[in-house]
Amino acid sequence: MNKEELHQLLHPMKVIGLGGNPALNEKIAAILHQPLIETAVHHFSDGEIQVNIGESVRGCDVFVIQSIQDPVNENFMELEIVLDALQRASAHVINVVVPYLAYSRSDTKTRSREPITAKLVANLLQLTGMDRLITVDLHASQIQGFYNIPVDHLHAIPLLGQYFNAPIAIVDQRGARYDTEVHDMIGDVKDKKCIIIDDLIDTGSRISSSTKSVLAAGAKKVYVAATHALLSKNATEVLNELPIEQIVVTDTIKHKRYPDRMVRISVDQLLARGIDYVYNDRSIHQIFDEQNRLK
Template identity: 35%
Template structure:
């Protein structure tokens, strides 16, 4: 078993390798003068089970090309099996036609990864479960809920908690986390999105009066939805609102928006390498999914059950 890292999130790859007591595979992933990607594997991988750790976060196109070329280099070096470990799957939000003459980019990216030579894909909290069906190779979608629930119980365990989904589409995710927290009550924020990047909170479904609310979502990008939802929950009588989100995209002025919001804290995982402004934020905390990925990769290599991680 070998682990290869691209340039997208080398800290996460190193943490996964450390958990498995392995060294990262020697490789050079660099750019030519015209910004073309070049990959050179620095050690023998013939007949090996190789895992390529590369989130396709911003810059999405550069990181995606790195992933594809790493896979191609391993295929041509006769690796026995190549698993694309994509903690954050870019283009996942384009999983259906949003209007006439628009692409389904998530399916296109799935095709590219498959054709490049990957034998398996490993990700966490895909934006939509059906993305697994876009791949013609085995795909494991891990869940960050066990990591989040352990953190919530250690910090907020003795409080009267209500798990909140910031929209109707995230109810299944919120319900799964609520179940792990001893069947905590569930609430839903009903919102209407007038145009991309903007959301308007309409009302709260469920009782949050006097409760400590935990907002849960898969992606925080502009943070508008989370901040609006938190404000609505406080207006509805919540005592405190904390948000747990798997993928901290946090583009544009998202960090400043979180800092100015009524959120007590935003907790994200390290699927995406955090920018310095995120590390410096007083309201954003990062928890790691390295042990989760490491154990899933170990089980994949040993041909044992991955789904039992979440029983």
């Protein structure tokens, strides 16, 4: 019996999928050939949450998948309660897999009496007994330093990059407003097909402003690529009104309705490989090396 087989015998893998993004949970579990543990999550009329994990996790290496998306605080609290339950149930290792980590944009203090909420989230997760975080395309990479545990920061941008391959130009956007202004371009986009790349699309205002800027600079066609499609407020309507050829995003976040011309690429293989590598003590860096070879 080799080391890997002994580990699997002593500390079997268990996977729990919570309510943030059930479809992605199922796809990841299927790739891993691991059934999701039956986990009963009940929301009471006053907003309180009750959790019951349907089988023993004692001595197991548990991976909890939860996209902390809208409703953000409800999904975050659901995760916290499950982590507490796992700790009390004597899980061997508790790994948290978060395709989208909310509050990542609040990573620094920009004015007086303002919180650093990304740090608060890190503190709360660690206080509940988490041993490792696996996540995708944080808004700011330095958030990894908010955790005193291993953080595996996976990148979905190379998946989007397989759609596109082009030189870079920069839209010079400064300040908080993106909705009406046309900004200066750094780089030549005249008569070219342009791809606007961002880590997330929230209300769509920044994409709208950037689209206007590159078109004003003479671009022939505009494409958009982003990892996380938050699509809050009236983002779907905003994006539908823009002269964009295609919007390419991943499925880190689920919605009932998507903008026209939107293509979704799954991060299921990426996250499943991350989980497999962690469980079997393989270097996550192998994933980055393979992604670099695809560029």
